[in-house]
Amino acid sequence: MQFNDLLRAHDIDPAMTALALHKPRDPRIRAALCVMAESAPGLFEAYQSTHPTIPEATLKARRTMAAFLSRAEGELTFIGLYLQAGWRDVPAAELDAMPLQAEMRARLGQGGLSAEARARGIAARALFDLRPLDVLSDLRGRLVVTDPGARNYMRLAERTSLPVREITLRATLAPPVPDWRALRLTTDELRHLPRDWITTLHQWRGVYLIVDERDGARYVGAAYGEDNLLGRWQAHVAGEIGVTVELRRRDTSQFRFSILELLSPAATAEEVITCEQNWMDRLHTRRYGLNA
Known part of the structure; x- marks a missing residue:
C-alpha cells in the first residue's frame, strides 16, 4: 500500500x-x-x-x-x-x-x-x-x-x-531511548526530554559524568532515591549555575551528561556511593576535576 x-x-x-x-x-x-x-x-x-x-x-x-x-x-x-x-x-x-x-x-x-x-x-x-x-x-x-x-x-x-x-498500535513521535552506554544529553536536551525518556531515566540509577564543554572539566556524581537519574540531572540544570561546591561556579548551559555505570534499581545508596567513589578515583576528578 x-x-x-x-x-x-x-x-x-x-x-x-x-x-x-x-x-x-x-x-x-x-x-x-x-x-x-x-x-x-x-x-x-x-x-x-x-x-x-x-x-x-x-x-x-x-x-x-x-x-x-x-x-x-x-x-x-x-x-x-x-x-x-x-x-x-x-x-x-x-x-x-x-x-x-x-x-x-x-x-x-x-x-x-x-x-x-x-x-x-x-x-x-x-x-x-x-x-x-x-x-x-x-x-x-x-x-x-x-x-x-x-x-x-x-x-x-x-x-x-x-x-x-x-x-503501530501506539503513537510514538520521539526517537527511542538509546542504550545507556550511548546516551549523551546536553543541558538543553535534558530540559526538553521526550515522555518515554523521562520514564526511563526516572527508573535508572547509577554513576554519571558531567563534562563542561567550555573547558572539558569533569564531575562524577551518583543518582539514587525516588527520582534516580532524572531527578539528579534535572537538579543540576534547574538554575543558571550548578548545585555542588565546584559546579556553583559554572554556567550550566554547556554541560553534557552521560552514564558511567548503570546499577540495579534495587541497589542501595551505599552501593551507588561506593561505585561513585571508585569512578572518582579512576578518573582523578578530585585532583583534576570538579569533585571536592
Missing part, C-alpha cells in the same frame, strides 16, 4: 498535495524536532510554517500538505495532514521577533533569519497558514512509510512513492 492510496481513500487528491518530509541531516536537530512534535506542537508548527524559496513555491501551488518526520534511518513517521489556507510575506526581522519562531530556532540551535536573508538578498519569507485536518489524524505517530531518499524534502505527492511499512 502507498500513502497516496490512503489519500485517495479519503478523497484527498495527491495532485494537490505537497509532502513535507522533514529529515534534517543533523541528528540533534532531527531529535529536537521529534520532541517538539510530541510535546511542543506549537513550536513544530512554527518550524514548518516557513520554507526556503524552492519548497515555498511548491507549497504555494498545493491545497494540502502531508507532514512526515524522520525518527529512524530509512523511514518517516506521519505527523498530520494540513490545509494550506494561504500565506503572507513577512520580513525576516519580523519573523525573528515572533516568540514561537524565536523559541523554535533557539531549541534547534539556529540563529535568526535576518543575517541569512541579507546574505542571500531575500527581503521576506512566506509565512503559511497551515490548519490541521481531521483526515488521517488517527494515524499521527503510528503510520510509518519508507523514506524515498534524496535531500529535497518538499515533494509532489503524485510523483513520490511512499510505501507504508507499518501502522
Whole structure:
C-alpha cells in the first residue's frame, strides 16, 4: 500500500498535495524536532510554517500538505495532514521577533533569519497558514512509510512513492531511548526530554559524568532515591549555575551528561556511593576535576 492510496481513500487528491518530509541531516536537530512534535506542537508548527524559496513555491501551488518526520534511518513517521489556507510575506526581522519562531530556532540551535536573508538578498519569507485536518489524524505517530531518499524534502505527492511499512498500535513521535552506554544529553536536551525518556531515566540509577564543554572539566556524581537519574540531572540544570561546591561556579548551559555505570534499581545508596567513589578515583576528578 502507498500513502497516496490512503489519500485517495479519503478523497484527498495527491495532485494537490505537497509532502513535507522533514529529515534534517543533523541528528540533534532531527531529535529536537521529534520532541517538539510530541510535546511542543506549537513550536513544530512554527518550524514548518516557513520554507526556503524552492519548497515555498511548491507549497504555494498545493491545497494540502502531508507532514512526515524522520525518527529512524530509512523511514518517516506521519505527523498530520494540513490545509494550506494561504500565506503572507513577512520580513525576516519580523519573523525573528515572533516568540514561537524565536523559541523554535533557539531549541534547534539556529540563529535568526535576518543575517541569512541579507546574505542571500531575500527581503521576506512566506509565512503559511497551515490548519490541521481531521483526515488521517488517527494515524499521527503510528503510520510509518519508507523514506524515498534524496535531500529535497518538499515533494509532489503524485510523483513520490511512499510505501507504508507499518501502522503501530501506539503513537510514538520521539526517537527511542538509546542504550545507556550511548546516551549523551546536553543541558538543553535534558530540559526538553521526550515522555518515554523521562520514564526511563526516572527508573535508572547509577554513576554519571558531567563534562563542561567550555573547558572539558569533569564531575562524577551518583543518582539514587525516588527520582534516580532524572531527578539528579534535572537538579543540576534547574538554575543558571550548578548545585555542588565546584559546579556553583559554572554556567550550566554547556554541560553534557552521560552514564558511567548503570546499577540495579534495587541497589542501595551505599552501593551507588561506593561505585561513585571508585569512578572518582579512576578518573582523578578530585585532583583534576570538579569533585571536592
